[in-house]
Amino acid sequence: MDPPQMRRRSVLLAGASTIGLLSGCVAWPDGDGGPGEEVPPEPPEPPVTQPPGGDEGDPLIDDPPQNPDGPGVAGSDLAQYSNAQYQYTVLYPETWVVDEQDPAAVTFVPDTDIGFQIASVFESQSESLEELINRHIQAKRELAPDAEVLNQQQITLPSGQAAALVDWSATFEGLSVRARAVITNAGSIGYSNENIMLADAYTDEFDAIAERIAASLTIQG
Structure with a gap:
């Protein structure tokens, strides 16, 4: 699959109800480009590619054995991305x-x-975590009617917000997928961070790493 196709698939599966499922682009309900002043106007900074914690000798988690059929990602192979516009x-x-x-x-x-x-x-309307989960999965079901939550729990993000850690599965265009997602909100803005993988991969x-990646969401604003 070429990058544009992968990007379209990823955006379609993103899960926020404000994402244009058919167009593959993001749209705010009022068409004004954002939820208001709570979203900083600055353009995003380039991604920061540095080891977690800034110390190359301090891996995030122990490296698990590698499976040739899996993604081939070890705990020490993680970098940090920073989004200046949405401050996370x-x-x-x-x-x-x-x-x-x-x-x-x-x-x-x-x-x-x-x-x-x-x-x-x-955009979020200060929903509870349960409401955020239902909204997230319902958006998946617009593309994959069999999308279901396999497990969910409440966690606390590094920045202190309560969040839902969700394990879900679905069949999309004939492909079985598994995902780990973290969903939360801060005021009028909702956030999600998830890894979506072919079930066979x-x-x-990878599950332990996907959970740690999802839970790494840190809101700076």
């Missing part, structure tokens, strides 16, 4: 390509067609 940071596999054409739906894509990571923002080793 996330970890991502350092060898994956960062696509921030749309700063409201930034994708991280490996060199093999096995999945992607997407960090997105959307979603190994037990």
Whole structure:
């Protein structure tokens, strides 16, 4: 799959109800380009590619054994991405390509067609975590009617916000996928960070890393 196709698939699966599912682009409900003054007007900075914590000798988690059928991502292979416009940071596999054409739906894509990571923002009406989960999965079901939550739990993000850590699955265009997502909101802005992988590539080793990547969402504003 070429990069434009992968980007379109990733945006379509992003999950925020404000994402244009058919057009593959983000739109705010009022058509005004954003939720108001709470979103900083500055353009996004280039991605920051540095080891987590800034110390090359301090891996985020122990490196699990590598599975040749999996994504081939170790815990020490993570870098940090910073989005200045929406004031958040996330970890991502350092060898994956960062696509921030749309700063409201930034994708991280490996060199093999096995999945992607997407960090997105959307307008929120101060929903509860349960409401955010339902909204997230309902958006998936517009493309994959069998999308379902396999597991969910409440966690606390590094920046202190309560968030939902969700494990979900679906069949999209005949392909079975698994995902780990973190969903939260801060005022009128919702945030999600998730890894969506082909089910065959979603190994037990990657699951632990995907959870840590999802939970790395840090809101700076």
